[in-house]
Amino acid sequence: MRKVVSLKDIAQKAGVSAALVSYVLNNTRVNRVNKETAKKIRAIAEEMNYNVNQLARGLKTNKTFTLGLIVSNIGNPFSATLARFIENESARHQYTTLFGSSDENKKKFEQLVNTFVNRQVDGLILSPPAGSEDIIGQLQDRGVPFVLLDRYYPGIPASYIALDNYTASFEAVQHLFAGGRKRPAMVSYGNELFHIQERNRGFIEALKKNKVTAPGNLLQLVDVADDKKEIENAIDTLLSAVPRVDALILGSNTIATCGLRYINKLPVKVPSDIALISFDQAEMLDVFYSPVTYVKQPLEEIGRLAIKTLLETIANPKGLISIKVPATLVVQESTKAVSAQ
């Protein structure tokens, strides 16, 4: 960076004190400054191409207008889309965003949190990995404003914005039954993240409600870490089950990516042999030969609410705001009703 101009430089050129320049450029004490002087200062600032040093300002005011966003993986379209809406909304409020991906790794998550806090972010938007309750707790102790995104811990009182996963899952199953399907199965993750458990619970409860026998066998859990092979195995298991499975719910967009790719190669036909529902919106769902019905999260609203909640928390750290937003089921060809047998 070449000769960056500071308030002092402007003050010198204008023959006034730096303080006055600051007052003028920030429009503080507006009626205590001579109009002519103000005009002159502004002109010089413009001419010298002055830009405030946000580091210095932040240090002094204890406010950086910077937020930190931590998702599991910004490369994941779900997170990326959410990040985009969050960016839009925070920009509307003059905030800039630091981002980081935790890879569902607690250690990485903690490091990112600390890095961001050390940079004096005004607040954090977090999708914490499993088992991060203690880190969340520390943040609360430290008084750092934050809001949980997409996930939360039922035992911990913290602000969050998340999908009503239980209902979303439950209603997806209901839709399948309404279309004449008798034995829906689901591939999902087996970790302790609450939002995933809610999806799984919604699935099981819906099966029970519809009096499906042995519902436990219809939920195949895979590990987040090495999922590709596991997902394919899970699908194989379900497709060869007796009695025959006639619908499949893919419990996340990563599962869907892998699952659809695999199903694309299998002889099984969608929707005649099997119906398909995926969680989360994605380009590929429309591009599949039988466009896939999906549980759509209102990402724009979630992003908007996350920022709104965070800003309110920053303004009033004591408040607690928890919002569960409803999903909508976008019905496409993959769950076309079968004729009653």
Add this chain to the structure above:
Amino acid sequence: MRKVVSLKDIAQKAGVSAALVSYVLNNTRVNRVNKETAKKIRAIAEEMNYNVNQLARGLKTNKTFTLGLIVSNIGNPFSATLARFIENESARHQYTTLFGSSDENKKKFEQLVNTFVNRQVDGLILSPPAGSEDIIGQLQDRGVPFVLLDRYYPGIPASYIALDNYTASFEAVQHLFAGGRKRPAMVSYGNELFHIQERNRGFIEALKKNKVTAPGNLLQLVDVADDKKEIENAIDTLLSAVPRVDALILGSNTIATCGLRYINKLPVKVPSDIALISFDQAEMLDVFYSPVTYVKQPLEEIGRLAIKTLLETIANPKGLISIKVPATLVVQESTKAVSAQ
């Protein structure tokens, strides 16, 4: 934020000066400090849970270990994936990243650049929208280190990392001819961005080389702004052309998203009626009923090189590094060879 501990607090508790604490915690002057004192200071810092205030440090050292990344839209899987690799690579060097989306809007782009520069980022990674030469020029005048990503301006001497789009495009066409296709067409953008023009030029040159008549008719240009309808029209036009088009190149991943969705609904069959090639990797390409051949950008390498180049530019602002990386064509079913007629 509650009582944040500063160097001074530690100094007080340890009964030493703040300077000494700084020396110890930064391991500067390491052999001039009493081992016992150092140990004690470290213990107290640990106990008080000290974290350096990066704002203050940055203000003093003129180094923030923060980079700014501006893409056209972080919600776009292409940008998101790239962002992810950039994040990884910059994290390896202790850098944190601010991000922003320009929406191919020059005004927004300029604002983001300024916001980031005011926050004293150490450098910028930029995918500038069309017509941003002046902004780039100003950055050079101001001496802000930056590297252009994915795009560049041939007339402006600036560091960049970009795909060799001309060759990528040219070879995609060659592959089609090698598979027996006679009249490949392309849907691409009509803006002045150089990297897009290179793609278009590669296409045209390859047609000429293969002595295709009226190559101009085979390139349909659409506008970035309102592309959906335009893309569908372009595809309609090409599919009904005489003589018959037997291959289609989708010139970007946004065009591919829309195009594949549309082709999915049309009666035309891939690859028998028409071959398909897309630019950029994407989940959906594998999920299409006839997995789509695509021009794969080495995103990880591009991300790595971008950071490497930027860090070198930060260290030595005079240097100029321009790298064109080669694409690889990932051949899938959508361009299966047709039997010679």
Add this chain to the structure above:
DNA sequence: GGTTTAGGTTTAATCGATTAACCATGTTTA
């Protein structure tokens, strides 16, 4: 015995802004 030298630590300036408190001078007002 006086002067280096090395070890160990402190002082104080500085980065670039913000802002409470103060100082002049002129003008009302009681």
Add this chain to the structure above:
DNA sequence: TAAACATGGTTAATCGATTAAACCTAAACC
């Protein structure tokens, strides 16, 4: 006429670090 007010501006402390330079003591050297 003196106190009160308005106007226009300056001073100086401060935010939390970094770091060159100075300071002090005791041991080492000539």
